Amino acid sequence: MSLNRRGFLGLTSGLTVATLAGCGSGAAPASTPRAGGRLRAAFAGGGAKEVLDPHLANLFVEAARSKAMFDKLADLGDDVSPRPRLAEKWEPSADLTRWRITLRKAVFHDGRPVRAQDVLASYARILDPNRAFRAKSSLTLIDLPNSRAVDDRTVEFALKRPFVEFPNALAAFGAYIVPEGAEDFTKPVGSGAFSFVSFEPGRSVLLKRNPEYWEGAPLLDELEFVIANEESARTNALLGGQVEYAHDLTPTTARSHASGDRMTIHRSPNSAVQAFAMKLDRAPFDNRDLREALFLLADRPQLVESVLAGSGQVGNDLFGKGYQHYADEIGQRQRDLDKAKFLIRKAGAEGMVIKLDTSTAAAGMVEAATVFADQAKGSGLTIEVAVGNKDSYWADTLKNGSLSSFRSGAMPIETHIAQRLLTGSGTNVTKWARPEFDALYEKAVSTSDEAVRTETYREMQRVLHAEGGYLMWGFADWIVGTTPKVGGISTAPANTLDWARFDKVWIG
């Protein structure tokens, strides 16, 4: 099956290139916003998994639909820093443990106002100990019993510890505000730019314009999400005029259609980091020299060119290129085979065979592993690519092996550190556990001094760059295709506010 599928994808792209070779270009892109119309957007879905409960959102299609129908208190801007949304403003106490949040004047689709009680009830639902919502880990620092609704439009959150990055938590994936008591999401009611019309699981969701939206009514009359799991099917549906928006296309498709007139390609840079993760708590990567040797073995431009088909940028072993607090002053690492060989000899690892775990859980991982194994040839190390089960890949590589493929979507650098690089982090793949690093993190998130915070983030990144376990070789563009008459598509990183922001989109 997987072999067939891969062969088939390769074949499709080849054929589409061939069939399109004869097309000229000419259609002018949509430039002036225009109201009206129905936009059909094709996303990959999961049939069985698809649900309309915004707190259960997990897939991109669920995130995009939740965003259309619901609001969070905050969301992430283009530089992945928090921006107020339903929260008009936030004011921390001097010790950063109490946060007063003023809500915007907004109404749910059924006409009820969005009140402080709805916010508290939504967060209480997410934090329910008997459930496992995705936003739970981000909101868990809220001391809910001591938080209160000051009045209908003011919430005061008590935190369990001082936390200056609390707005990141308000913007967490899935932290949507639902009406108090909402449990049945067969006909969801939110405060978002679009309201619910109908849902056929695994096939489509139809939404309509919410004229009362607090940020101004959307331009589109209707928005329909349709499911097409295969990338080639999304592309074909777009080319055949069956949809106007196709989410998540491959670099190959983008390349073949970039110059044509039937599809406009939108690239969101810095959307997904591509990496290899080395585990520090076990041989052989408990040896710092060997980690550095691997850093120096990677030919990043070649990886970006071959694996991402050029649709991306090289990485510098640090998460969050272009994001708030990114340490861009650290020099770009280059391939240095001689030094890598020297370090491998020094580590006594000559002739060693290292298994690199990978899978098709994310696009391009197996390809990247293969290319990297090739780049390591002649260094004294042999890297053996082992392709594992894609459905349990992330849980497997969290526990087992010493070297594995890794990728991650956009999130604030603070969140990346909290989830993956502290001693008690739940998904610490590299097993980076250092008390002095934990202390730096505590310092950064508990100071209200902006300059101290910035400097502390930089210091953490310098340590990670020098001796961390993530070999972050590149950042892939997120690629979306639309018909040429669609306007208003933003190129913000996937998962941020302006990604899949259909209230700003129009059909010309």
Next chain:
Amino acid sequence: MNLASYTARRAALGLVQVLAVVTLVFVLVQALPGDAAVALAGDNPDPARIAQIRAAMGLDRPVLERFVEWLAGLPRLDFGVSLVSGRPVSEFLFGAIGPTAVLATLTLVLLLPISVMAGVLAALREGSLLDRALTSISVALHSIPEFALAVVLIAVFGVQLAWLPPTAVGADLLSQPAVLVLPLVVLLARPICSISRLVRAGMVDALASDYVRHARRLGLGETRIRFAHALPNALAPAVQQVARTTDWLLGGVIVVEAVFVIPGLGTVLVDAVAGRDLPVVQGLAVVFAVSTVAVNLVADLVAFRLAPRTEVVA
């Protein structure tokens, strides 16, 4: 043995087969690495979160207990509840059977006359140009895998010429029949060959048989000999192949569903296995097992009727 007791015995055997398939599927899915909690946690595999998901889904209960409970619901047609979405499994099954059944029925409705006609024509003109042309075309079609044919048809007729919709995305199959044209062509391509070849071979044998010669000596009309006497005998072997094809179609042809975005049983199966959504996988196993048993039973009965001398083996 008469037809009724034969049918009853086969049905009882079928029930045992369905139970065996369901148990085997349960064991095999259990043997896959990871469970629904791991699959759902995806790239956020925090062990604490996985444990919570597991508890929320009831996956921390003993395997055997969950299986027995699920089995107990079967006689009431209660297939349980999807682990991942919390919706009843029957909703998934009923939702997906529609598209699969529409495709399977239309394919069979077109397949039977076309392939029988092609087989009979080729047999009647054995060795002629027509026979060789039909043979070459059907063998050529048979040698193209479904996905390759689908990709070519979409690229040419869907995208380049824009005569037909390239996919069925978001469409209602019956109210927009144009979306069905390309999938039907793909589904027909291979069975037309296998069935028309069998009909041709059966027909050639039948026309050369003693009883046809005898019928000719008796002075029966050629049309009557061909269609009332030779054809039923020629069809008997093809019936088994039609049954296999029907079974293949009812299983949801995964590749065709994926390429044309038809949310049928194959798509549900792929999603459910990837999500380790065991109750849904088991529900599908029941549907597939029942349809296989039923289709083969019907095929045997039809073959028996067409050519009563044929030995029917249970």
